[in-house]
Each structure stands twice: as structure tokens, then as C-alpha cells.
Amino acid sequence: MRLGTVIATLAIASGVATAAVAAEVAPGDVAFTDDGVAMSLTGTAGDPDEGAKVFKNKKLGNCLACHANTAMEKELFHGNVGPVLDGVAGRYSTEQLRAIVTNSKQMFTQDTVMPGFYSLEVGKDVTKDLVGKTILAAQQVEDVVAYLGTLKE
């Protein structure tokens, strides 16, 4: 429930209107191609500042659990389960970054340990109150993708 409240609050804070939410692509309908995910999940441009917050937040992206990111040097404890994200915008297009964050298994392999942040391809026995829910909301994915776009060498 709390996650829902957080999302709702963020949505209001970043000025996402109900109309935009209604136009969201559902997790099962995201179209992956060889080039990644071409279409925005919401039609609303991502906000990199919001994206940075989602990236850091342990209850949302928690990306630092597995990735180091020099741009966030002030944050304590960067993991090294995944690659360092410095300069990642130079390695991938926006479409590819959107695909990685939406469902990394589509971009890497089924074996990747990176969670799919806007996917219902999940593990067994999901906590009851999270069944049918994605880790991030569609707009949060767009925000994180916009933030990743700022990570240039």
C-alpha cells in the first residue's frame, strides 16, 4: 500500500495528470524490438531529477545496490553486482535504456539478476500485496531513463 501512496504522491508532485496515466502502456503490452523500446511508456517526457531520486531510493529503483555511479559519489555504498553506470548514455540509446529498465531479461538474458522494473515476469510466491504490481510505475521508468541519459562520459 505504501508503495502505491508513494507512486501517487510522486505522480502528483511531478504533475502527471490522470489522463496521462490512462494512456500508459500496460506492462504486458510493451513492444520490445531489436532496437529496444521505441515508444514512451506514458507519453510524458521523463524528468531526470525525479529519475535520480527513484534511482537512489532503496524502496524504488535501489539501482545503487548493484551499480556504482560516480555522479552519485555522495551516496554511501555502491554495489558491484552490475557494471558501473558511468557514461552509460554513450553505450546505449534511449530506446535501449528504456528496454533495460523495463525488463532487463529482454535485453540481456533470462539469467540476468537485474530485476525487470516494469514487468510482470516475476518469481514465485510474490508477496500478496504486490501481486500484479510492477516495481516501478511507468512514469518512474521514464524518469529513470531520462536520468540515465544524463550519464555521459
Added chain:
Amino acid sequence: MNNISLFITGPVIALALAAGIAAVKADPVDDTLTIDGKEMISRAKAPEGHPFDEVMSGWLFRTAETRALEADTFVNPGMLEVEEGGAIWNTVEGTAGKSCASCHGDAAESMKDVGANYPKWDSDSGRPINIELQINKCREKNMGAEPYAFDKGGQKALTAYVKHQSLGTPVSIDLGQGEMQNWWDRGKELYYTRTGQLNLSCASCHEANMGKMIRADHLSQGQINGFPTYRLKQGKLISVHNRFRGCIRDTRAEMPKAFSDELMALEVYVTWRGTGLSVETPAVRQ
């Protein structure tokens, strides 16, 4: 709502962030654990069919401060509870008017090395039995006392006391007993099954990423040779099934009940994965 916080944050470890965040040193240390002058086996050649060549105690993955706490039983904070376990051993309880000591005498002799060979097959219940369940069996059958509820009463203290009588002895379980092999198979399947919204299996963290940092935590092989362990974060002894449940919860999955078939199968399999490591109970962890 602890279950939506992805990863446990340990106490503040002085990570060398200054040296560049990408270059975090995260290998298991090259160090020897000696407890009260007795050398522990904290690295052992893995048994046949094991995914690693070498099995390693979780002690090797902890900070120098945490490691030092375990090397001296006088400073090991888990020893207080072990001593409580010793007091329970001698306490009469139940309708038969007996204590553990009434039948088993001096634990240093009767329980020596016993804990290193658990779980064992229990033909009475037709399933594997661990020390916690064996204690409950003796309480019910031999003492006329109520079984302990999970982690309640003296369960952790008494289990730690019994296990401590095997300090230093290499872990070895007999998969030839009863249907132990079937339970091992089931445990192995569970170990590799991805659970929860985060879609991770035990192997995702403790095998594929062993030695890496996950936020502030240095990922070990997830061995159970030191359980019950004293966790500095919680300031008390933590049982094996509590630890299993915590790791499963962190994948954002429903947790199986303590002593359920799932967790008993996992305990059989994970114990085997630590074959050859010394029993360290009570180990000290972050």
C-alpha cells in the same frame, strides 16, 4: 513494512569510497579463524557435484572488527546466550520431572560433535530433523514438556548450546539415511528457484555474485555452519530458518513457515553446500 526494503543495510563499514567507488575491494580475506587457540576450517575442498571448487565460511567475508569478535569466546556476544542454553540444559521441566542433563549428562561429552551431523533422518516423523526439532522431540516425548514455538522460549539458546559442543568439527551429513537424498534434491531445486517481485534465487546472490558488494553487504556463499549466529544488527542470536525467511522476504516473496517442508529441504541442501567447514556456532555476523 520491512519487506519492501530491498536490501539489508549493515552497520557502517569504512568502504574505501575515496579510492574510487568502482574499485571496492570485495574478495574474501586470506585469514585464518582461530577460536581460543583452536584453528577452524574456514575453507574446504567442495564435495563432488558442488558448484564451487572451494567452500568458504561467511566469516571470511566480514570486516576485520566483526571477524575479531568471533575469534575470542570471551568477547563473542553470542556466548551469553550459549551460556543461557547451558542453564536450560540443567533445568527440570515438564511432567516427567527431568532436565536434558537427567538423561544426557554432561553435554560436553554426550553432545560432542552431534550438531555437525544435522539434519539427520527421523524415521518417526518420516522427514529430516534439525537440532531445534530434536530438542522439541525430547521435550515432548522424554520430558512431558511443550515443544518450543519457533524462535521462542529457549529454542535458540539451547540449539546454540548443543551446536557449540561441535565447535571446530567439520560439517558432514549422511544423505544415505532414509529419504535424505530426495530432500536434498528438493532443496537444490528451491535454491535455484527465483522468487518474489525481484525475481531472484538464492543462487542469484550467493552463487552468481558471491564476493560482490550488494550495496553495503559483501555477498558470501550463504553458509550455515555458524548458526544460530549472533547478528550485530539485531543484537541477538538468529536461527537458520529466520535467516532463510529474511533472505526470501528480501526478494519480495511470501515466506515459507519455519520447519516447513520447504525450509527443511533447503536446510538439508544448504548444510551439504558447507560440507567440510567447521561448526562455528555462535558465529558473529553483521
